[in-house]
Amino acid sequence: MGPGPSDVNPRILNAMARPTLGHLDPLFIELMDQTKQLLQYAFKTENALTMPISAPGSAGMEACFVNLVEPGDKVLVCINGVFGNRMVENVERCGGEALTVNNIWGEQTDLNAVEDTLKANPDIKVLAFVHAETSTGVRNDAKALCELARKYDCLSIVDAVTSLGGIELDVDGWGIDAIYSGSQKCLSCVPGISPVSFSDKAVSVIQNRKTKVQSWFLDMNLIVGYWGQGAKRAYHHTAPVNSMYAMYEALLILKEEGLENAWQRHALSHEKLAHGLSELGLELTVDSAYRLPQLNVVKIPDGVDDAAVRKQLLEDFNLEIGAGLGDHAGKVWRIGLMGYACKPRNIDHCLAALRTVLK
Amino acid sequence: MGPGPSDVNPRILNAMARPTLGHLDPLFIELMDQTKQLLQYAFKTENALTMPISAPGSAGMEACFVNLVEPGDKVLVCINGVFGNRMVENVERCGGEALTVNNIWGEQTDLNAVEDTLKANPDIKVLAFVHAETSTGVRNDAKALCELARKYDCLSIVDAVTSLGGIELDVDGWGIDAIYSGSQKCLSCVPGISPVSFSDKAVSVIQNRKTKVQSWFLDMNLIVGYWGQGAKRAYHHTAPVNSMYAMYEALLILKEEGLENAWQRHALSHEKLAHGLSELGLELTVDSAYRLPQLNVVKIPDGVDDAAVRKQLLEDFNLEIGAGLGDHAGKVWRIGLMGYACKPRNIDHCLAALRTVLK
Numbered sequence: 001m002g003p004g005p006s007d008v009n010p011r012i013l014n015a016m017a018r019p020t021l022g023h024l025d026p027l028f029i030e031l032m033d034q035t036k037q038l039l040q041y042a043f044k045t046e047n048a049l050t051m052p053i054s055a056p057g058s059a060g061m062e063a064c065f066v067n068l069v070e071p072g073d074k075v076l077v078c079i080n081g082v083f084g085n086r087m088v089e090n091v092e093r094c095g096g097e098a099l100t101v102n103n104i105w106g107e108q109t110d111l112n113a114v115e116d117t118l119k120a121n122p123d124i125k126v127l128a129f130v131h132a133e134t135s136t137g138v139r140n141d142a143k144a145l146c147e148l149a150r151k152y153d154c155l156s157i158v159d160a161v162t163s164l165g166g167i168e169l170d171v172d173g174w175g176i177d178a179i180y181s182g183s184q185k186c187l188s189c190v191p192g193i194s195p196v197s198f199s200d201k202a203v204s205v206i207q208n209r210k211t212k213v214q215s216w217f218l219d220m221n222l223i224v225g226y227w228g229q230g231a232k233r234a235y236h237h238t239a240p241v242n243s244m245y246a247m248y249e250a251l252l253i254l255k256e257e258g259l260e261n262a263w264q265r266h267a268l269s270h271e272k273l274a275h276g277l278s279e280l281g282l283e284l285t286v287d288s289a290y291r292l293p294q295l296n297v298v299k300i301p302d303g304v305d306d307a308a309v310r311k312q313l314l315e316d317f318n319l320e321i322g323a324g325l326g327d328h329a330g331k332v333w334r335i336g337l338m339g340y341a342c343k344p345r346n347i348d349h350c351l352a353a354l355r356t357v358l359k
Numbered sequence: 360m361g362p363g364p365s366d367v368n369p370r371i372l373n374a375m376a377r378p379t380l381g382h383l384d385p386l387f388i389e390l391m392d393q394t395k396q397l398l399q400y401a402f403k404t405e406n407a408l409t410m411p412i413s414a415p416g417s418a419g420m421e422a423c424f425v426n427l428v429e430p431g432d433k434v435l436v437c438i439n440g441v442f443g444n445r446m447v448e449n450v451e452r453c454g455g456e457a458l459t460v461n462n463i464w465g466e467q468t469d470l471n472a473v474e475d476t477l478k479a480n481p482d483i484k485v486l487a488f489v490h491a492e493t494s495t496g497v498r499n500d501a502k503a504l505c506e507l508a509r510k511y512d513c514l515s516i517v518d519a520v521t522s523l524g525g526i527e528l529d530v531d532g533w534g535i536d537a538i539y540s541g542s543q544k545c546l547s548c549v550p551g552i553s554p555v556s557f558s559d560k561a562v563s564v565i566q567n568r569k570t571k572v573q574s575w576f577l578d579m580n581l582i583v584g585y586w587g588q589g590a591k592r593a594y595h596h597t598a599p600v601n602s603m604y605a606m607y608e609a610l611l612i613l614k615e616e617g618l619e620n621a622w623q624r625h626a627l628s629h630e631k632l633a634h635g636l637s638e639l640g641l642e643l644t645v646d647s648a649y650r651l652p653q654l655n656v657v658k659i660p661d662g663v664d665d666a667a668v669r670k671q672l673l674e675d676f677n678l679e680i681g682a683g684l685g686d687h688a689g690k691v692w693r694i695g696l697m698g699y700a701c702k703p704r705n706i707d708h709c710l711a712a713l714r715t716v717l718k
Contacts, residue, residue: 005597008379016601017376020367020549022679054551055414058596059576066574086575093573184597190379192413192551192599214573215425216448217418237417238364238543240551242375243602320381 001350002322003134003295004162005184005191006338012189015249016242023239031248032227032239038251042164042187042259043179043197045171049220050197051227052247053180054240057161060180060194062090063218064157067198067206068126068178071095075126076117076154078109078140081133082325083159091128094214099124105327106297108290109140111148118152127154132163134185135325137297137334139167139290146174155202161185164195165254165339166266166294177202183243186266186294188339189250192243266293269342273335276351280358285332294342296335297328301358306330309357317353360709361681362493362654363521364543364550365697367605371548374608375601382598390607391586391598397610401523401546401618402538402556404530408579409556410586411606412539413599416520419539419553421449422577423516426557426565427485427537430454434485435476435513437468437499440492441684442518450487453573458483464686465656467649468499470507477511486513491522493544494684496656496693498526498649505533514561520544523554524613524698525625525653536561542602545625545653547698548609551602625652628701632694635710639717644691653701655694656687660717665689668716676712 021028032051040050053060065087069075073096077087080103091098099121101113109129118124127149131142142158149156155177163169166186171179177199184191198206198220206213206220213219217237225234254262270293274284283299284291300306306323310333313319322334335350380387391410399409412419424446428434432455436446439462450457458480460472468488477483486508490501501517508515514536522528525545530538536558543550557565557579565572565579572578576596584593613621629652633643642658643650659665665682669692672678681693694709 002381005379005381005600008601013376013378013601017372019372020364020543022361022364023550025679055418055576056596056599059414059418062574062576089575093571093575182597184379190599190601191382191597192602212452214452215421216445216452217414217421237415238541238550240415240549240599240602241364242367242372242549242605243551243599246601320384 001336001341001346002320003334003336004182004338006188006336007341008190009188009250009253009340011253012246012249016190016246018245020241023241024233024235028241029233031244035244035248035251036227038248038255039195042251042254043171044169044173045197047171047197047199049203049224052244053194053196053218054237055194056192057180057182057194059218060182060196061086061159062215063196063220064178064180065090065094066213066215066218067220068155068157068202069094069096070209070211072097073125074099074121074123075128076101076114076124078114078129078145079103080107080109080136080138080140081105081130082135083130083133087128087159105136106138106285108138109145111141111144114145115148118148118154124152124154126157128157130159131169132160132167132292132295134162134295135328137286137292137295139292142169143174146176150175155205162292162295165262167292168263171197183247183250186339187250187254188341190243190246192240193247266337266342269293269337269344269347270296272344273337273347273350276347280351280354294336294338296337298333298335300331300333304358312357313353317349319350319353360695360700360705361679362693362695363541363697365547365695366700367549368547368609368612368699370612371605371608375549375605377601377604379600382600383592383594387600388592390603394603394607394610395586397607397614398554401610401613402530403528403532404556406530406556406558408562408583411603412553412555412577413596414553415551416539416541416553418577419541419555420445420518421574422555422579423537423539424449424453425572425574425577426579427514427516427561428453428455429568429570431456432484433458433480433482434487435460435473435483437473437488437504438462439466439468439495439497439499440464440489441494442489442492446487446518464495465497465644467497468504470500470503473504474507477507477513483511483513485516487516489518490528491519491526491651491654493521493654494687496645496651496654498651501528502533505535509534514564521651521654524621526651527622530556542606542609545698546609546613547700549602549605551599552606625696625701628652628696628706629655631703632696632706632709635706639710639713653695653697655696657692657694659690659692663717671716672712676708678709678712
């Protein structure tokens with residue numbers, strides 16, 4: 001019950017152990033097509049350029065930035081946790097200029113500050129932000145931020161690593177231009193694959209670049225030849241075939257449950273956990289208005305030894321919870337309720353273990 | 360029996376289906392250390408910076424180039440197949456200048472031409488070449504090419520995607536500075552992971568770059584914090600934990616057999632296949648002096664329908680062989696004898712099937 005990887009559904013582990021097909025085998029091509037459709041369902045999009053990148057979420061982030069940002073481009077990055085900072089790194093390594101709106105860790109990105117910056121800098125090309133900040137447990141207002149991006153004629157890049165499958169996310173409804181996610185959070189799939197999606201507007205920007213994409217491996221102009229429509233696929237790289245079996249199974253499980261049902265399960269489970277934590281006298285750090293149900297950040301009570309508690313939980317209760325990151329180290333714990341691990345039995349176990357350890 | 364992915368050993372598929380550990384779990388860190396040691400054995404190196412990259416071989420290639428090539432750097436690339444061309448793409452996307460020595464597909468890289476170019480361009484920083492060209496079945500003389508690189512004070516980047524575990528490869532003995540390989544050729548592991556190794560000289564070049572590595576995901580300065588020595592690991596990206604189980608198992612299988620024994624098995628199997636093909640009146644296109652035992656390129660006899668034969672082999676005999684790539688399309692077949700698939704039973708089956716289909 002840490003911040004991920006979450007427990008993998010055994011159905012997914014079984015899927016993964018099936019014999020490896022060739023990456024150009026007609027049967028595998030069919031699985032790629034079905035995976036794409038399931039991913040469109042999960043993202044709520046009809047974007048044709050929707051597919052899993054053959055590498056972890058960090059590479060999915062990089063795929064969005066290297067394809068959309070050219071040298072000299074201005075990108076506004078909203079920072080209120082670790083992963084916003086990583087976006088700035090990406091912009092700079094593309095030769096872009098990163099402007100930032102910084103908010104205190106644990107609070108939402110301030111929409112007014114974003115609008116002011118967009119207004120003052122009409123040449124900003126991209127607005128980038130993290131939907132669900134895994135480092136702080138904060139949900140940023142993705143819908144409103146994408147509205148601002150459109151209002152000021154920017155593209156939007158959205159980090160949905162921890163949000164996909166856990167809270168409302170509507171790529172087409174909100175007008176998101178580029179989005180990446182991870183496999184190992186609310187999809188409860190094995191780590192190593194990063195679903196991405198690009199709007200037609202983003203695709204047009206990628207096709208009309210002045211310079212070549214700096215990464216050959218992540219160049220969407222080339223990847224689309226392999227993941228594109230139709231029976232004819234051009235070899236680009238050898239896909240991680242077995243990991244793709246796992247991703248297909250994870251998305252199928254999500255569809256079987258129903259996207260909205262999965263969101264509701266995370267919300268209700270969070271309420272149950274929050275109620276129990278409150279009974280133990282523990283405090284959640286994030287305001288309930290923009291708290292992530294799938295990542296619960298708990299203030300460590302005064303006088304309690306962070307590392308000792310986590311060690312005892314792991315050794316005596318076989319229970320992992322996350323430490324604080326960066327400025328939050330030693331001050332908070334992060335309790336994940338993600339995907340397959342988001343179930344009443346786990347919540348009961350976690351609360352009982354904390355009750356014993358904190359006695 | 361195509362050019363890869365090769366059949367995956369069932370031991371590896373079983374390993375992959377084990378429960379997912381956290382990427383910072385002490386047990387997983389231990390597995391990372393052991394994987395690194397096994398990889399040092401397979402590469403014949405004591406390089407400290409030896410590890411599997413969390414993405415396919417194409418990303419391993421990119422990791423070598425983006426870390427060692429800075430804008431303006433001159434790189435000499437030896438081209439005698441598809442993957443040499445891909446190296447040129449990588450150099451150019453790093454802002455480097457690619458000089459090339461081109462040889463006819465199916466022939467070795469000409470050492471004299473390489474030496475002449477190195478002599479004429481004393482500012483060349485890197486010599487890059489493919490050890491085993493999967494597109495043509497040719498083995499380039501890696502030992503001699505690395506000697507030339509050292510003689511002219513260059514770094515060497517070696518593509519060992521298809522060579523590792525199949526033919527002699529000696530990273531320290533030959534003085535290779537940067538090398539990448541794949542999981543799905545002679546290691547018979549699932550695709551999606553790319554082992555790499557960097558010499559101390561290469562590490563020093565990476566640490567003293569003037570510019571930041573253009574890829575955050577592949578920046579070895581950051582990755583080393585996660586894969587480095589000691590118990591303390593800095594989070595960089597979430598490793599594909601289950602694929603790493605698979606890689607560990609694949610390397611363990613190689614060590615159990617013994618590296619030299621694996622090379623010999625590939626050599627003897629090739630002889631058996633070559634003998635059988637000759638009896639069928641089929642001709643291998645590559646000179647036996649530099650032919651890859653693990654990838655046998657066969658001339659399609661006049662009047663034989665390439666696609667029809669491959670289709671019949673697949674449908675009636677459940678046997679996949681590879682088509683020709685690029686200029687070789689329609690002219691050759693590529694028969695893989697890689698790792699777990701390199702065994703007498705497969706050779707007998709392949710020869711019997713070809714005998715029937717070509718009758």
